[in-house]
Amino acid sequence: MDTTYSVLIVDDDVGIRQSVRLCLEPEGARVLGVGTSAGALEILERGSFDLVFLDLWLGSESGLTVLPEILRRQPGIGVIVITAFASFETAVEAMKLGAVDYLPKPFTPQQVRHAARRVVAANVLQRQISELRKTLGSPSAIGTRAPGYVIHLEPEQLDLDHFERLSGDAGRALHRGEARVAADLLHEALGLWRGEPLADVAGEPFAAAAVQRLTEIRLFALELRIEAELALGRHLELIPELEELVAAEPLRERLRAQLMLALYRSGRQAEALDAYRAARETLVGELGIEPTPALRRLERAILAQEPSLDLGMADEPLRTVLAIPSNTSALLTIAAPLAEGAASELIVASLLTNEAEVERATIELARDSPPDARVAAFTSGDHAADVVRLASAYDVELLLLDAPPGLDNDRLPAALAAVLDRSPADVAVLTTPVRAGGEGVFVPFGGNEHDWAALELAARLALALSVPLRLAGTTADFATGRRDASRLLADASLAVKRVAGVTAVPLLADPRALTEAVRDATVVVVGISPRWRLEGIGNVRRAIVAAGLPVLIVRRGPRPGPLAPDETRTRFTWSVAG
DSSP states (O other): OOSOOEEEEEOSOHHHHHHHHHHHGGGTOEEEEESSHHHHHHHHHHSOOSEEEEESEETTEEHHHHHHHHHHHSTTOEEEEEEEGGGHHHHHHHHHHTOOEEEEESOOHHHHHHHHHHHHHHHHHHHHHHHHHHHHTOGGGEEEETTEEEEOOOTTOSHHHHHHHHHHHHHHHHHTTOHHHHHHHHHHHHTTOOSSTTGGGTTSGGGHHHHHHHHHHHHHHHHHHHHHHHHTTOHHHHHHHHHHHHHHSTTOHHHHHHHHHHHHHTTOHHHHHHHHHHHHHHHHHHHSOOOOHHHHHHHHHHHHTOGGGGSSOOOOOOEEEEEEOOSSSTTHHHHHHHTOSTTEEEEEEEEESOGGGHHHHHHHHHHHSOTTOEEEEEEOSOHHHHHHHHHHHTTEEEEEEEOOTTTTSSSOOHHHHHHHHHOSSEEEEEOSOOOSSSSOEEEEOOOSHHHHHHHHHHHHHHHHHTOOEEEEEEOOBTTTTBOOSHHHHHHHHHHHHHHHOOOEEEEEEOGGGHHHHTTTOSEEEEEOOTTHHHHTTOHHHHHHHHTTOOEEEEEOOSSOOTTOOGGGTTOOOOOTTO
C-alpha cells in the first residue's frame, strides 16, 4: 500500500500476534501487539491507531466486551475481528457493534493483507470526504448513498454547468453577429478547463465515454471561439494555435478549414492550398473519403481569390448524417432523404473484416447511395471504435445503424452499447425497412431526453418523406389518478412546430395497447429507455419491435439532433446511473 498506517493487535496468542505483524510490516504498517483488553485500552489512551485486529476470544473474556470501548476511545478507527470459523455468529454480532471486517482462523497472509487494505482504504476515503465537506463549507454537500457518496451542488456550482451556459450564450451572440461578445464568452468558458477531462481516472473503463464526450464539447467550443476570432480579424495570431490543433486532431475538417482561411487572410495563399492538399491526403489515406463539399468549395474560393473570403466568417459546417449499413440498403431509404438539402450531407461507410471485400463493397455503396454522398469501405478490428471515430472526425450530428441481432434482449449487444456510450452524435437504430405506405411517422412520447431527440428526428423524417407526424401518449388512469398525456404532447407539438415547422397530431392510447395504436405507422421513432445500460431498449420498445414494425430507436448524444439550434451544440448529457 502507498499509505503508512498504524496497527494494534489485541490477541492473547503470541503466535497470532507475530503472524499478523509479519504479514503487515512489509506493507509499511507500524504494528504493536498486546495480549489483553486492558493493555489495549491503555495503549489507545496514549496514541492513535488506524486499525485494530481484535480476537473475539481473549482467554477468559470476550472481545465483544471491549469492542464498544475501543470505538468510544478512538471514533472512526477500523476494527477487524479475528474469529474461528465455528464462531461466525459472534463475528456477525461484532459487525453489528461497529467492526468493519473479520478475519477467520486459520488465516493466510493474503487474507490479512487484503483485510487491512480494505479497512485502511475505507478510512482514508472517509477522511478525504470529511476534508472535502469542510472545503465545500457544508456537511450536507456530500451525502452517503450506496455504494458510495453523492455530491449535492447548487446551480452552476459545477464548472460544467457554467461552461455550458457560457457556450450557449456565445453561440447565440455569434448568430446575432456579435463576434466580440462571443469570443469573450468563449474565452471565459474555456478558461474553466484545467488540464484534460477527468485526468485522474481517464484510464478507467467507466470514465471512457465521459472523457470522450467532454473532449468533444470542449473541442466544439474551441472551434466556435476560433470562428469568432476569425470574424474579428485575428487570423495572423490564430495560425500557430490552429497548426497545433490540426496536428492533434488531423481528421477534424472544421479546424482544417479555419487554418486555410487564416493562412489565406494572412497573405499566404500557397500555404493555404498546401493545407488543403494535406487535409485531402490524410482523409483519403486514413479513411478513404474525399473532403467535404464545404472544404472543396473553400479550396476553389482560395484559388479564385474570391472577395467573400475577406468578409465575415467562413461557411457554416454542414450537418452530416453518417450511415453504416449492414448487408442491406434499407438504411439508405431513410438516410438519403434525411441528408437532402444544401446544408446537409451524407456519408455512407461499410466496415469489413476481410480486405478482399473492400473494392466490391465500395462499388456497391456508390451504386446504392445518392450521387452526392461520400462513400468508403475499410477493414476494422474494432467496429464500435471506428464508428465513433468516423462520427467524431466528420462532426456527424446523426449516426444511423442497422439493428444488430439481440437488440431486444435484456441487455444490448456489446458492440452497440459501446457505440451508444461513446458516440458524439445522436444515434438511431433501424429494425426493419421503412414501409412504402403507412399513416405517417409515429412517436411514442414520454418526455425524456431520448424522446426529445426521437421527436427531432421524426419531424425531419416526416418532412423528408412527406407524411404526417403523429405523437402518441397515454390515456388517463382514473384508478391511480394519473392524468392523460395531452398537455405533454401539446408542449412537444408547439416545440416541434417552432423548430421544424411541422404540425404533430396527438394520439392518446392505453399504455397496454400502444403497439396496436402505432401498428399502421410508416415508421415508429422512439427514444431508448433512459436506463438502457441496465435494461436494454426497454419493455415498451421491445413490444413494438417484437410486433415486426419498422422502428427507429434513438439515443440522444452530446451534440444536437438534426433540428437542434446551433447554440445547443455544446450540451453535455451524462448519467452515471444509466
